Amino acid sequence: MSAIQTIKAIQTIKDAEFGQELEPFVPDSYLANTRAFAKAVKYDGNGRFDDHQKAEAQGLPGALVPGIMGMAFLTSMIHRWNPAAKVEKIDTVFRAPMMADTPLQISAVVTDMDEDSGLVELDLQIKNEANETRVFGTANVRLPLA
Numbered sequence: 001m002s003a004i005q006t007i008k009a010i011q012t013i014k015d016a017e018f019g020q021e022l023e024p025f026v027p028d029s030y031l032a033n034t035r036a037f038a039k040a041v042k043y044d045g046n047g048r049f050d051d052h053q054k055a056e057a058q059g060l061p062g063a064l065v066p067g068i069m070g071m072a073f074l075t076s077m078i079h080r081w082n083p084a085a086k087v088e089k090i091d092t093v094f095r096a097p098m099m100a101d102t103p104l105q106i107s108a109v110v111t112d113m114d115e116d117s118g119l120v121e122l123d124l125q126i127k128n129e130a131n132e133t134r135v136f137g138t139a140n141v142r143l144p145l146a
Contacts, residue, residue: 010082013118013143016110022081022122024107027073029065034100037069049100065098070135074124077106078141085141092124092137103129108139118143 009023010016035050037043043066047054052062071090078085098104105127112121119142126135 009080011084011144012146013113013115013120014146016113016120016143018110018113020110022077022108022110024105025077025080026103026105027076029069029073029098029100029102029104031063031100034063034065034069037072038066041066041068052100061097061099063100065100065104067092067094067098067135070094070098070104070126073104073106073126074108074135074137074139077108078122078139081108082141082143084144087139087141088119089140090124090137091139092135094135096132096134098126098134099128104134105129105131111138118145 031050038049043049048058048060049064049066055063071092074090075087078087108122108124110120111123113119119140122139122141124137124139125133127133
């Protein structure tokens with residue numbers, strides 16, 4: 001076993017360990033999905049999230065993945081790790097745009113935990129296919145005690 005252990009899913013705080021990596025995943029960041037998400041949150045209409053040519057005409061490198069969609073990807077990863085987890089806070093820094101139609105890698109690692117309260121802190125990252133960090137941050141997550 002490596003020094004850093006990747007965990008697919010846990011049940012309670014007792015299953016979590018300092019330094020554990022949550023199982024990374026590649027979310028659906030293709031244009032059809034960013035378009036649907038933008039429409040659902042009423043970000044549609046200007047092409048920024050649903051049309052590469054319209055986004056480029058606005059001075060962007062192409063259609064973007066909405067920032068709140070990236071936060072949804074991070075939350076989804078947390079709930080894959082523990083479906084009963086209560087995400088109390090996510091704090092993110094958007095370092096660079098996340099581009100639609102570009103694979104993204106979502107990852108997290110346990111950086112602090114309080115077994116008595118079930119509170120876990122995670123460091124979060126979203127990287128692109130060039131392994132460049134696009135978004136990073138932390139999450140405070142409360143896990144079941146038993």
